[in-house]
Amino acid sequence: MKGKVLKSTGSWYTVETDDGLLLDCRLKGKFRLSDLDTTNPVSVGDDVIVSDEEDVDANVITEVLPRQNYIIRQSPKQSAQRHIIASNIEQALLIVTVAKPRTSTGFIDRFLVTAEAYAIPTHIVFNKQDALTEKELKKQQAIAKVYEDIGYPVYYTSVPQEENVKTIHELLKGKTTLLSGHSGVGKSTIVNSIYPDLNLRTKEISKKVKKGMHTTTFVEMHALPDDAYIIDTPGIKEFGLTDMEAAEVSGYFPEMRERLDNCQFNDCLHMNEPGCAVKEAVQNGEISEERYHNYLSIVENLLEDEKY
Numbered sequence: 001m002k003g004k005v006l007k008s009t010g011s012w013y014t015v016e017t018d019d020g021l022l023l024d025c026r027l028k029g030k031f032r033l034s035d036l037d038t039t040n041p042v043s044v045g046d047d048v049i050v051s052d053e054e055d056v057d058a059n060v061i062t063e064v065l066p067r068q069n070y071i072i073r074q075s076p077k078q079s080a081q082r083h084i085i086a087s088n089i090e091q092a093l094l095i096v097t098v099a100k101p102r103t104s105t106g107f108i109d110r111f112l113v114t115a116e117a118y119a120i121p122t123h124i125v126f127n128k129q130d131a132l133t134e135k136e137l138k139k140q141q142a143i144a145k146v147y148e149d150i151g152y153p154v155y156y157t158s159v160p161q162e163e164n165v166k167t168i169h170e171l172l173k174g175k176t177t178l179l180s181g182h183s184g185v186g187k188s189t190i191v192n193s194i195y196p197d198l199n200l201r202t203k204e205i206s207k208k209v210k211k212g213m214h215t216t217t218f219v220e221m222h223a224l225p226d227d228a229y230i231i232d233t234p235g236i237k238e239f240g241l242t243d244m245e246a247a248e249v250s251g252y253f254p255e256m257r258e259r260l261d262n263c264q265f266n267d268c269l270h271m272n273e274p275g276c277a278v279k280e281a282v283q284n285g286e287i288s289e290e291r292y293h294n295y296l297s298i299v300e301n302l303l304e305d306e307k308y
Helices: 029-033 105-117 134-149 165-172 187-194 246-252 277-283 289-306
Strands: 002-008 013-017 022-027 047-052 059-064 070-074 082-087 091-096 122-126 154-156 176-180 220-224 228-232
Touching (some): 013 059, 070 105, 082 176, 105 122, 105 134, 105 246, 122 134, 277 289
Parallel strands (some): 091 122, 091 176, 122 154
Antiparallel strands (some): 002 013, 002 047, 002 220, 013 022, 047 059, 070 082
16 A cells, blocks of 8 residues: 655654544564664655565555655764764755744755755744834844845734734645744644644643743644645754765855856865855855855864764
């Protein structure tokens, strides 16, 4: 039988078959023995073949069909390996907040670079508009303008005030959407306001540290009305980029990509090289200085990894 992986707990997988059946499945042993550099050979969103073997009391995933794309991060427990967050994604919604909790631009840029690398269109959603002070609103406006200027769609939402909730609903229709962002930014609250029957778990922000407390334990895909799926991810503290070389990174920054042909050297890393069109654009205010520093941080980390 062919099916789609909706949930993974590490050892068990929930698979929705093409006939609409929900099956609890295990992996066939060969997956665990194969030479893969991922901690999870099967991910949420994978299209798989399932066999009901007679000699075991469970359905078994015997094959993973080719993926259209996927999005990854470094394994939190095994830094030398990568962890596939989800596959076969049509778009991503990155939910961010400028306060309580604060989403750093470093996190945003690492996510966007990963999404660009795997051709996943991303919408940036600034949530909790009702909770922002005047100072925080100004900060949000400055951050958002950077991303709008380089072509990313930006939205502003507030569930209590029902601000742009219908707009997000329209974005989700007919798509498989990866929903990501730190714990506490309101991912589940937004989705619950659109699809109340889904009843995703939510939890209050920790008053002590003003950070979100994890409510989603495992990555899970939810089938929705409107021919839609959402992939709900655990709050991710940081994206560790992997499966990428330092020389590639500037190609995943749209504002840098359009200037690469103007650099003096073809292999320019836009760090200390003369005749660099990217550095010139930063100096002229055409490229965000903060984005550039985030770029340097990513490249320096990858260069360090490439030594080993």
